[in-house]
Amino acid sequence: MTIGYLRVSTDKQTVENQKSEIRAYCNDKLKITVDDWIEVVMSSRKDLRDRKIDELLSVLSKDDKVIVSELSRLGRSTQEVLQTIERLMNLHVELHIIKNNLVINPNNKNDFVSKAMVTLFGLFAELERDLISQRTKEALKSRKEQGVKLGKPEGTLQKSKYDEYKDRIIELKNLGLSLNKIVSNHLEPVMGKGNCSVQSLSTYITKRGL
Template identity: 45%
Template sequence: MGKIVGYIRVSTDKQTVENQEHAILKYCSREKLHVGDWYKLEMSSRRTTKQRRIEELLETLKSGDTLIVSELSRLARSVGQIAIIVDALRENGVRFISLKEGIQINGKKDIQTKVMITMFSLFAEIERDLISERTKEGLERARAQGKLLGRPKGRLGFSKLDGKESQIKELMDKGVTRANIARIVGVSWPTLQNFLKTRQLP
């Protein structure tokens, strides 16, 4: 069995570190598991994945390891971010457990895992649609007030992966996982995922 990691994050107005740690230890005691490593952070979920040490987690956890959180909101503040993180864990063969929601993803490409990832993706799409609708309403109000907003239509922001499209596509064609591709090109998994999406790469 691989190592077991407990991830705890609190902000000033959320539950304490001790409460989350107690929930994880109680579960592990019942299941006869031992937490080998802890990630304990006191910061808002508005911080970047790097600041929340998510990228470090994805780099550290290996196939057969287990990540336990007291609830999904400890990982990220949006369903879209959670979906990306959980899918990265699955792709790396990492078992993921969220206690409050009773979620267990075994890090395998079985039917249960596929259904769970599909649900996350669906909720993320709904969330994006809601955000997009609110953004459009805000832009319409701003335009009505005569404000000029945003970058020119059709222009994408600069990415450190620009120019590496051919290398990335070649690795994908060879069946290299996205997690490993991210390591090869020197970026985090979420950064690669966002690049593929914005550049409409397969």
């Protein structure tokens, strides 16, 4: 399946230019047609769910293709773009970025360009996470030295990596799915193996009272 992902920043813009560009790319270069479109007209200040990244990921399977006009359509920051690409790679989806003339195909073991790009994106994502962590630690140290009391008020729930999927978890749990099934069939494909577990999900459900 081939999906065109379209996004503009405000309701005053239109996705038609992106759609025409993607359609022409598929017709002229790939000799295929777009099977489905995911259109988002949303402020870039909205989070990943509001920009329908989750919707895009939920309909994808191995060997599917995602076509975007340019990298910036995948996120509002370098970290978000890298995170989305990483999740696409975990799903073994082929990503085409027209403006950058770039194809990332994790399924082609002989495509050294794709392998190099996947490695580089992974390194950049890790680097950005490290830099953010370093800046956070430095800021906390500075505030502590200034006498600012750190930490959240007692009883405050900390943000969880599962918060993004809270509604989906509730829905699947109400359908009677076991935690093992929820993790293996629904969370691991989008979060990546090793990023979620039955134990941590069980703790999250208990703390949130789901």
